[in-house]
Each structure stands twice: as structure tokens, then as C-alpha cells.
Amino acid sequence: MKNLPLLLIAFCLLSCGSKKNNKQKIAADKPVVSVVNYPLCYFTERIGGDFVELNFPIDQGSDPAYWVPDSESLSSFQKSDVIFTNGANYARWLNNVSLPERLVVNTSATIADKLIEVQEGVSHSHGADGEHVHTGFAFTTWLNFEIAIEQARTIQVELIKLLPEKESTLKKNFKLLEKELLAMHKQLLDNGSEMMIIGSHPVYQYLSSAYHLHIHSVHFEPGVMPTSKQWHNLDHLLDHHPSSVMIWENEPGDDIRKELQKRNITVVVFSPCANKPAQGDFMSVMNRNIKSLIDVLS
Amino acid sequence: MIELSNLEFHYPGSDFKLAIEQLSIARGQKVAVIGPSGSGKTTLLNLIAGILEPNSGDVKVGDRHIVSLSDKEKRDYRIKDIGFVFQDFRLISYLNGLDNILLPFKINNSIKVNGETEDWIKLMCDEMAIKSKLSKFPNQLSHGEKQRLAICRALVAKPSIILADEPTGNLDPANKTNIMQLLFSYASKNDSTLITVTHDYDMLKGFDTVIDFNDLTSKKA
Amino acid sequence: MIQSLYLGLKYLQYHIYRTLILIGSIGLIIYLPLGLRKLISESERQMMARADSTPLIIGSKGNATDLVINSIYLEQSDIELIAYSKTKKLDKLGFGYSIPLISVFNARDYPIVGTTLDYFNFRGLEIASGRNLQFVGECVIGSHVADELSLAPGDSLVSSPDNFLDLAGSYPLQMKVVGVLNTSNTPDDRAVFTDLKTNWVIMGLGHGHQDMKKVTDFSLILEQDSSNITASAKLFIYNKINGEDLESFHFHGDANTFPISAVIFVPDHHKAATLLRGRYKTEAFKEQILVPSDVVRHLLENIFRIKHLFNTAFILVGLATFLILSLIIALTLRLRKKELYTMFTIGSSKTKTIEIICTELFVIVLGSISLAILLYGVTGYFVEAFIRQFIL
Numbered sequence: 001m002k003n004l005p006l007l008l009i010a011f012c013l014l015s016c017g018s019k020k021n022n023k024q025k026i027a028a029d030k031p032v033v034s035v036v037n038y039p040l041c042y043f044t045e046r047i048g049g050d051f052v053e054l055n056f057p058i059d060q061g062s063d064p065a066y067w068v069p070d071s072e073s074l075s076s077f078q079k080s081d082v083i084f085t086n087g088a089n090y091a092r093w094l095n096n097v098s099l100p101e102r103l104v105v106n107t108s109a110t111i112a113d114k115l116i117e118v119q120e121g122v123s124h125s126h127g128a129d130g131e132h133v134h135t136g137f138a139f140t141t142w143l144n145f146e147i148a149i150e151q152a153r154t155i156q157v158e159l160i161k162l163l164p165e166k167e168s169t170l171k172k173n174f175k176l177l178e179k180e181l182l183a184m185h186k187q188l189l190d191n192g193s194e195m196m197i198i199g200s201h202p203v204y205q206y207l208s209s210a211y212h213l214h215i216h217s218v219h220f221e222p223g224v225m226p227t228s229k230q231w232h233n234l235d236h237l238l239d240h241h242p243s244s245v246m247i248w249e250n251e252p253g254d255d256i257r258k259e260l261q262k263r264n265i266t267v268v269v270f271s272p273c274a275n276k277p278a279q280g281d282f283m284s285v286m287n288r289n290i291k292s293l294i295d296v297l298s
Numbered sequence: 299m300i301e302l303s304n305l306e307f308h309y310p311g312s313d314f315k316l317a318i319e320q321l322s323i324a325r326g327q328k329v330a331v332i333g334p335s336g337s338g339k340t341t342l343l344n345l346i347a348g349i350l351e352p353n354s355g356d357v358k359v360g361d362r363h364i365v366s367l368s369d370k371e372k373r374d375y376r377i378k379d380i381g382f383v384f385q386d387f388r389l390i391s392y393l394n395g396l397d398n399i400l401l402p403f404k405i406n407n408s409i410k411v412n413g414e415t416e417d418w419i420k421l422m423c424d425e426m427a428i429k430s431k432l433s434k435f436p437n438q439l440s441h442g443e444k445q446r447l448a449i450c451r452a453l454v455a456k457p458s459i460i461l462a463d464e465p466t467g468n469l470d471p472a473n474k475t476n477i478m479q480l481l482f483s484y485a486s487k488n489d490s491t492l493i494t495v496t497h498d499y500d501m502l503k504g505f506d507t508v509i510d511f512n513d514l515t516s517k518k519a
Numbered sequence: 520m521i522q523s524l525y526l527g528l529k530y531l532q533y534h535i536y537r538t539l540i541l542i543g544s545i546g547l548i549i550y551l552p553l554g555l556r557k558l559i560s561e562s563e564r565q566m567m568a569r570a571d572s573t574p575l576i577i578g579s580k581g582n583a584t585d586l587v588i589n590s591i592y593l594e595q596s597d598i599e600l601i602a603y604s605k606t607k608k609l610d611k612l613g614f615g616y617s618i619p620l621i622s623v624f625n626a627r628d629y630p631i632v633g634t635t636l637d638y639f640n641f642r643g644l645e646i647a648s649g650r651n652l653q654f655v656g657e658c659v660i661g662s663h664v665a666d667e668l669s670l671a672p673g674d675s676l677v678s679s680p681d682n683f684l685d686l687a688g689s690y691p692l693q694m695k696v697v698g699v700l701n702t703s704n705t706p707d708d709r710a711v712f713t714d715l716k717t718n719w720v721i722m723g724l725g726h727g728h729q730d731m732k733k734v735t736d737f738s739l740i741l742e743q744d745s746s747n748i749t750a751s752a753k754l755f756i757y758n759k760i761n762g763e764d765l766e767s768f769h770f771h772g773d774a775n776t777f778p779i780s781a782v783i784f785v786p787d788h789h790k791a792a793t794l795l796r797g798r799y800k801t802e803a804f805k806e807q808i809l810v811p812s813d814v815v816r817h818l819l820e821n822i823f824r825i826k827h828l829f830n831t832a833f834i835l836v837g838l839a840t841f842l843i844l845s846l847i848i849a850l851t852l853r854l855r856k857k858e859l860y861t862m863f864t865i866g867s868s869k870t871k872t873i874e875i876i877c878t879e880l881f882v883i884v885l886g887s888i889s890l891a892i893l894l895y896g897v898t899g900y901f902v903e904a905f906i907r908q909f910i911l
Contacts, residue, residue: 071653074653074654075650075653078636078651078653092769095655095716095725095768095769095770095774096654096655096716096768097653097654097655097714098636098651098652098653098655098657098714098716099635099636100637100640101606101619101635101636101637102610102618102635102637347864349863369868370868373866373867373868374866376865376866377866380866382864382865384861388857388858388861388864390858390862391533391858392529392530392532392533392534393526393529397529401862401865402865403522404522404525404526405522405526405862405865405866405867405871406865406866406867406868406871407522435533451865
């Protein structure tokens with residue numbers, strides 16, 4: 001009897017140990033799905049739920065579009081069962097690393113014709129190549145919710161391949177997500193406006209084209225006071241396209257707000273939500289975005 | 299007793315002819331055969347050994363008619379009863395001294411090495427002073443040593459007849475005497491018949507009988 | 520019999536050099552056809568094994584043999600390149616998956632093979648030390664390359680500037696060795712593996728350079744207007760890629776149009792392979808589809824037709840040897856006539872004499888056969904390595 005407490009402790013330790021092992025085993029049995037941005041992460045989570053192990057190693061502070069992996073996080077991508085990319089040349093690091101290509105799924109491959117081409121940076125020449133400009137695609141594809149649905153559909157199709165026995169659940173989950181995305185799509189379509197909008201950054205191409213919004217972008221950063229030259233450019237833009245609304249990826253600083261107020265411009269935050277938000281999720285952020293935008297437009 | 303009677307022999311396609319009407323050599327006799335080259339001395343030895351067969355006549359050794367023996371009987375007769383000593387020693391180049399002595403046992407199964415043979419070999423080697431040469435190959439020995447070794451081989455089966463074909467022909471005077479003494483000594487001690495072909499008239503001393511092929515008559519020495 | 524053997528052995532022992540030369544030459548003559556046959560059949564086996572393990576090859580129309588040799592034995596040959604988009608198109612068919620390969624460059628005489636990570640899984644290649652490819656500019660080397668060039672993870676390897684395609688604008692690239700593969704006893708041991716993209720960098724299709732808008736050294740800029748900046752030749756084109764350069768690294772043009780040498784296609788099942796091949800028969804494709812084992816078998820049949828010629832040659836050599844041996848025996852018997860006659864005089868039979876001679880011959884033949892078997896065994900042991908070294 002003297003040994004009873006000891007035995008109990010030993011039992012507890014053993015059972016804890018075995019529980020942990022079990023958990024690890026279940027985790028190991030789940031297919032590992034890697035994603036390159038938060039929208040894809042969210043869609044996968046919504047469709048795959050607990051059936052998949054999500055790998056999204058990009059920390060909250062950085063923009064997944066310009067993130068560069070370290071060896072460790074790249075290794076986690078390499079060990080995945082499927083890797084969902086955004087397409088439209090999003091996450092340029094993908095061009096410079098080695099991945100098991102047959103596991104890489106471009107979620108926007110099915111809507112390649114809907115991608116919007118843009119010029120990246122200034123044209124330049126060096127060597128024998130002659131003058132060239134790096135062209136690419138606008139990549140915040142999910143801001144067109146129809147495209148977002150197609151991306152989610154691709155995720156659904158691939159997850160069914162990985163988990164054929166969960167097909168019905170996966171499909172059900174997708175339907176639900178699709179319904180919510182469609183609702184937002186409809187809401188934006190129904191509230192179309194001829195109003196001129198200034199975009200603080202060129203990330204709203206899909207939003208503008210899908211919902212017939214007139215958005216002209218400058219290159220302002222929410223936390224950095226624009227230079228006088230940038231303000232001059234904005235004024236120049238306003239001369240040609242008078243506007244009273246400016247949409248921002250994030251809340252701009254107070255000094256910026258003041259400068260904008262001087263020009264009678266209302267600030268609307270429309271976050272592309274490329275990375276995990278500090279509060280809420282993709283849906284709540286988008287709903288808030290839409291509400292703010294519609295409020296101003298109406 | 300060796301008896302040759304009405305013996306005639308000639309080599310096919312040659313005008314050489316050997317004819318011996320009657321020749322008897324008693325057991326234990328030491329006989330020298332002399333005569334010019336090509337007169338048939340070696341042929342006589344070969345006829346006695348049964349290596350050559352006469353065209354007519356008889357060769358009788360003891361109570362055996364050699365001519366009528368089978369090939370095997372002739373081989374067994376040679377290996378058991380005859381010891382051959384040659385002018386050019388005829389040692390086997392690739393066998394060492396001991397193996398050369400033992401050669402008769404290796405080429406014919408009708409005789410076997412036993413304890414007595416071993417003692418006999420030891421004794422001979424002592425007498426002939428070649429004990430230290432047994433591991434040597436013929437090309438490592440002097441002429442005298444070679445001939446002593448060859449004599450050992452001839453005597454190893456304790457033959458009753460020794461046929462020596464110019465045994466001293468290749469030796470210096472000292473060795474000549476030594477070799478002849480060894481042969482005489484064996485013949486005397488074992489009551490063996492020694493028939494020696496020689497050119498060397500100085501060597502005739504000690505023989506009981508000399509057969510001269512010049513006139514094919516046997517004379518008392 | 521034992522006595523004859525004794526005498527025979529004594530004779531052979533006394534003439535040991537002559538005996539050894541005889542055993543050696545007869546042994547070699549017995550061994551040569553056997554050894555060569557072994558070498559040929561093992562080469563065939565190894566070449567076929569590699570071909571059999573590669574289900575389908577898709578590449579430009581032209582010499583089928585060159586295409587297969589380039590893509591499975593990683594031997595560089597002058598084949599036309601195809602577009603990378605082919606890989607994607609094949610994948611879309613749903614018959615299986617494709618592994619692109621490009622092999623046009625060398626690094627210190629070893630082929631640089633650009634591919635994807637799928638290749639390593641497909642071939643079952645494991646990393647023995649270091650890690651697998653992660654970033655552009657890295658390479659993983661075969662065990663033979665590592666041994667021969669004394670390279671280990673952390674070292675670097677520079678691509679050779681010349682290649683027979685003579686692509687304009689190819690820059691030698693200093694690649695970082697990040698891993699060494701396990702020995703697989705296949706041509707993979709003798710290759711330098713990179714990502715396709717690294718190969719395209721060597722081709723000059725992609726590069727990193729300083730951000731022109733952030734240039735502080737104005738001598739880099741020849742001309743600048745509002746929309747275009749012309750850089751001087753001083754603008755640094757990386758010939759090696761560091762972690763911090765990775766961000767500025769970019770490719771010019773659509774990767775789908777970039778070149779590859781061939782595609783290894785891994786069908787999901789046999790039927791998928793048949794269906795895909797069927798498509799190539801009925802539809803007009805710019806490329807051809809090949810079953811490597813068919814191509815290699817055909818190739819080997821042609822090469823090893825020479826085998827029959829060998830066989831005839833060996834029969835003649837054997838005959839000549841037999842004649843020479845007979846002559847040697849005849850001459851030896853003549854030399855030994857006196858010795859054999861002495862034995863006969865003393866009391867040996869002719870049978871005994873023949874027995875002694877036959878015993879000697881038996882020992883020589885036995886020795887020769889043993890030597891041939893020994894050499895054959897040694898061949899069996901080293902043949903794989905030999906073929907890898909000198910044939911494949």
C-alpha cells in the first residue's frame with residue numbers, strides 16, 4: 001500500500017505518454033496540406049476541417065506575397081501531401097525553390113483566362129537581352145469572389161483525391177463555403193457604383209474588374225507618410241479623376257488621415273486579408289470590408 | 299646361371315648381326331664384356347634383360363626362359379632381378395636423390411618399399427657416401443656422385459644380376475676405381491652376377507671372366 | 520596411380536615456370552569467352568534494368584536512341600529540346616505524372632541534370648548526407664561525383680561554360696552542394712542534380728541583379744528616362760545565388776516556354792500507359808513517346824550482334840590453342856624420350872608412361888580450369904562496378 005501513490009503517478013505518466021503517442025499517430029495519418037497565403041489556408045480549413053493537417057508557416061507580420069522561406073519552412077512544404085499555390089505568379093519565392101512539382105496545385109489554373117496582366121516595375125536593359133520589363137499578373141485573385149470560389153473548388157477536388165472516404169463531408173463543407181462567398185459576391189454586384197475610388201496600393205484589380213468599380217491606385221503605405229512627390233501625384237490623379245474615397249489595406253496613420261481629410265477624402269479599410277488577421281477570420285474581415293465599402297458607396 | 303644358346307639377333311634394316319652359339323655365366327660371376335663399338339655388347343645386355351627379343355635361340359636365366367615370358371613377366375623380371383647401371387647415369391632430372399633411388403618402386407607395383415628397404419637404402423647411402431646428397435637434384439651433383447646414386451637405384455631392389463653398360467666411361471680414374479669396387483663388393487656380398495660392358499682394358503682386373511667381342515670367345519681373366 | 524601423380528607433380532614442380540605459363544595461357548583462353556559473355560550479359564542486364572525501371576519517355580522527334588540514352592543513362596547527346604509546358608499538358612491528361620529532365624550542361628565532366636524533386640522519389644534516391652534541393656542554385660550530387668571530386672555538403676561546384684548546344688548567354692554558375700545521394704549503382708551516381716530552374720539560370724533564362732531603382736552606384740546606369748533604365752555592363756549578374764539574392768531572382772518570360780530535354784512519364788497503371796501511347800499514335804504531336812526497354816533492347820540487339828563474331832573468333836582461338844598445345848606435348852615427349860626409355864628399361868610399362876604424361880596434362884588442365892573459374896568468379900564480383908565505370 002505504501003507504493004500506491006507511486007503506482008498512481010506511474011500510471012498517470014504512462015497513460016499521458018500513450019495519449020500523446022496516439023495523438024501524434026493520428027496527426028501523422030492526416031494528409032499534410034501546405035498553402036501559400038491565408039485565403040487558401042482558410043478555404044482548406046473550411047473544407048478539410050480536422051481531416052487535414054494544415055501547414056502555413058508564414059508569420060502574421062509578413063506579407064505572404066513577398067515572404068521568403070527559410071530552409072526549415074521550405075522543408076515543411078517539401079514534406080506535404082499537397083501544396084496549394086495561388087497562381088498568378090503569387091509568392092514569387094515559389095519560382096526559386098524546389099518542390100515536388102506533382103504535389104503542387106495551382107488553385108487558379110482553371111480560371112487562367114480571368115487573370116489580369118500587369119507591368120512590374122520599370123523596364124530596364126542589361127546584357128544581350130535588350131530592353132525588357134518584367135510583366136506579371138495581379139495576384140489578389142480572391143478579391144473576385146467568383147475566382148475565390150473556383151480556387152476553393154480546386155482545393156475541394158484535390159482534398160477528395162487525398163481523402164476519398166470523406167468525399168461527402170468535403171463536398172458539404174465546400175457547398176457551405178461557396179454559399180457564403182456567393183453571398184458576398186452578390187452583395188458587391190448589387191451595390192455597384194460609378195463613384196471614383198482611389199486605391200492606396202495596386203492590389204484591388206480583381207475587386208475593381210469583378211464589381212465594376214473605378215479604382216485608380218497609388219503606392220501609399222499605411223504606416224509611412226507619403227513624400228511630397230507622392231502627394232503631388234495623388235493631387236494630379238484627383239485632378240483627372242475626382243474622388244472622395246480611398247481604400248486602404250490597413251488603417252492609415254493619423255497624419256495621413258489628416259492630409260486626406262484636407263482633400264475631402266474618406267478612408268475605407270478594405271483588407272485583402274492575405275495573411276491571418278489579428279482578429280476574426282477571412283469571412284469576418286471580408287464582411288467588414290464589404291460593409292465599409294458599401295456604406296461609403298451608397 | 300645365365301645361359302644363351304644358338305642365339306641370333308639382328309636389327310631390322312641393318313647388316314649388324316649378333317650370333318652366340320653358347321654362353322654360360324654362373325651365378326655370382328663377375329663378367330667383363332669388351333670389344334669394339336657396334337660389336338653388340340649393349341645388345342647382349344638388352345637380350346639378357348629381355349628388352350630385345352632374339353630372332354632365334356634361347357636366353358635362360360635360372361630356370362626361366364626369358365624369350366617366352368610375357369611383357370609383364372619381363373618387366374617384373376627386370377625390376378626384381380636386374381640392376382641397370384649406365385654410362386650416362388640416366389638419372390631423372392626432376393627427381394631428387396632419394397626419389398631417383400626409389401624410382402623402381404614408383405614405376406612398377408610388383409615391388410614395395412618396406413622397413414628392410416629403408417635400412418638397405420641407408421646402408422647403401424652410407425657406403426657410397428651420398429647421404430648428404432639425397433635432397434639434391436642430379437644437376438647439383440658431380441659425375442662420381444651421380445654414378446653412385448645411379449648404382450644405389452640399380453641395387454635398391456637387391457637384384458641378382460647387375461648389367462652395367464660402361465659404368466666408368468664418364469668418370470675420372472679415382473672415381474672409376476671407386477665405382478668398380480662398389481659393384482664388386484655388392485656382387486660378392488650378395489652372390490650377384492655382374493656383367494659389365496667396358497672399353498677400358500685397365501678395368502679388367504678383378505673380373506672372373508672377360509668376354510671379348512673381337513673373337514666372341516670367353517676367356518678366364 | 521598415386522605414384523604416377525607423384526611423378527607427374529614432381530615434373531611440373533621442377534618446371535614450375537613452364538607449368539605456370541601453360542596453366543595461365545590455357546586458363547585465359549578458357550576464361551576469355553566466358554568472361555566476355557558474362558560482361559556482355561551483365562551489361563545487357565544493367566542497361567535493361569535501368570530501361571525497365573523507366574516506363575515512358577517523351578521527347579522531341581528524332582533519334583530515339585539518343586533521347587533514351589540522354590534521359591535514362593544521363594549521357595549527353597545532341598537532342599532537340601522541348602517546352603516545359605509539355606509536362607503540364609501530360610499531367611492534365613490524368614494518366615499519371617511526368618518528371619521533366621534537362622541535361623545539357625556539365626560540371627567538371629559530370630552531367631548536370633535539371634529535374635524536380637519527383638525524380639528522386641521515382642528513382643528511390645535517398646540523401647546520404649546533407650539535404651535535398653531547396654533553393655535555386657543548389658545541387659545534389661551522386662556518390663561517385665562526391666568521391667571523385669571530393670565534394671561534401673557545403674562545398675561548391677561550378678558549371679562548365681561550354682556545352683555543345685552553345686546557348687548564347689549561358690553563365691557559369693557556382694552551385695552550392697547541399698546533399699550527396701546514396702550509392703544506387705546506376706548512372707545517377709555519376710550526375711549532378713539541380714532543380715530545373717537552376718538549369719535555366721545557367722542557360723541565362725533567369726538571373727538576379729541589383730534593383731535598378733535602388734542603385735547607389737550611378738556608374739551602373741547608362742541611360743535613364745521616366746520609363747526605362749539602361750544598365751551598364753557593370754551591373755552584376757550573379758554567378759552564384761545567395762539566400763539574400765533570392766528575392767531579386769527572376770526569370771524572363773513564361774516558364775512554360777522554357778526548355779527541357781525530355782519527360783519521364785510515370786503512368787498510374789498499365790492501361791494508362793497504353794492509352795497515352797495510343798494518343799501519340801492517333802494524334803499529331805510534335806514529340807514522340809518511347810518505351811525505353813523497347814529502344815534499349817533494340818539497341819543491344821544491334822550492338823551485341825558482334826557477340827556471334829566473338830564466338831567464331833573464340834572457336835578459332837581455341838582450335839589454334841589446341842594445336843599449339845599438341846605441339847608442346849609432342850616436343851616435350853621428344854625431349855623426355857630418354858627419360859621415359861630409362862623407365863621402360865628399368866621395368867616400367869608403356870601404360871605407366873602414358874599414365875604419368877596424362878596425369879601431368881590433367882593437372883595442367885585442372886589448374887587452367889580452376890584459374891578460369893577463379894577469374895570468372897572475380898569477373899562476377901567486379902563486373903557491375905566495371906560496367907558502371909567503363910560502359911554505362
